[in-house]
Amino acid sequence: MEKLQAAIEKARRQRDGKSPVRRSQERPAKPPASMSEAWAELKPFELSSSLAQKNRLVSLNGGSSAGPFDMLRTRILQQAINNGWKRIALVSPHSACGKTTTAANLIFSFGRQSDLRTMVLDLDLRRQGLAKVLGLQCDGNMGDVLQGKKSFADHGRRFGDNVAVGLNSGEVVNASEILQSSQTKAVLDELQDDYEPDVMLLDMPPLIGADDNFGFLQNVDCAILLAEAERSTIEQVDVAERQLSELTTVMGVVLNKSRFGDSAYGYGYGTA
Template sequence: MEKLQAAIEKARKQREGQGPARTGPGHVTEPPVAIADAWAALTPFEVSAQHAAKSRLVSRDGGAEAGPFDMLRTRILQQASSNGWTRVALVSPHAECGKTTTAANLIFSFGRQSDLRTMVLDLDLRRQGLAKVLGLKRDGHMGEVLQGTLSFAEHGRRWGDNVAVGLNSGQVDNASEILQSARTKQTLDDLQAQYDPDIMLLDMPPLIGTDDNFGFLQNVDCAILVAEAERTTVEQVDVAERQLSELTTVMGVVLNKSHYTDGAYGYGYGYA
């Protein structure tokens, strides 16, 4: 642990001074040794093929079925690179739009982008969410990490060499207060200094029902709105997009669970 703390402190100083030169995602020099050590120290995890099939993690092994998520990954990277964005929130108008399944599939898509470091954090603190979709059990939750009572070095998990994941063990009672706190903002800044991710994807709660997003989204560069085909109404999308635009930049809208996309982008797969 002392070695890791020393590495983190060195990484912070390097970022403040002569950190790695960047001009956006995909334009990165070899990471400083301290940052590489911090990533290597994260505990790796695996997702079985059986669980991936059960949980619709179609991006796990790449190929044609991963096409829609690889396309989304590439569009995110293009927009982020053009605008100098790093923090991207995933938000839905209401529950069960498939936002967390989308975030989980993006873990594997970004994992195949080996020249990039990606951090995916489950900040929907009111449920287990991403951990359940991935089939992982966690004792702690991101609320503790955000408040500084649990280090990400202990809590975080790593897919492959270049995707770090933060998960939740269950519901956090004071989720809104945590997300809106100054301590959370500082923790996000610290994570960027310590791990220097090219992209940070934040899986957020639905807009309807809580104020979690409204006090937090000032901490991100942009947001993607994930809607559910045949269930999310046009009015709900319009209202959610207006709300998001008052809080941050809207990168785009993703139509999820569509059954009418066969042949789109050259892929014969009907779930995007």
């Protein structure tokens, strides 16, 4: 009996010692090479310093000028990691709040976070937006991708090794219907599965003037509200924040184009 018990104990130890290997064989991790290949398919782009200066893309080369956007990037990452959020919408109460300029600057800030993969998609389908700020020409738009007419592999662009960008060549017909469709949700899920970004930043249309956001924001984890100093009224910001809170979690509010500079905040906050 003692010999039998000893044999049982020995077998149990051997089984327990091998079990992690068996679990690994049963559920193999996705090889890193396959991800590298997916990202490598995206056509890379670069930005000239002259265009960056013209379009206020102060985050391109890092340094103190990039401070506000690096700080925003870090705050986004802290909350995203703590809450398990990946899809983050950038929304403004009205147009000209600096939302797209902020999204463009975050491309370069997140690009310096080399251990993370970030996807920035221009889903303000009623205008060229991000492509214009970046000075890029593109064949087609994110509306084609969301409708399954074009693959993101053929349409998307890549900055460096770790930021993928989706752009628009111009206004898309039926933007609201596209954003609110079940097809759009399916495509976003596919992008997340295929490219496995750590963060997806979605540049959305303004809340005022269209219903594009109201059927779409159920597809995101949270939203950041960007307002314009001295132009966005307290009432507009309050109404926009309440509307957002009914649709998704509000991560925070960012004030753009503030006249307060380095002497007030250490970095040039509000430079977007």
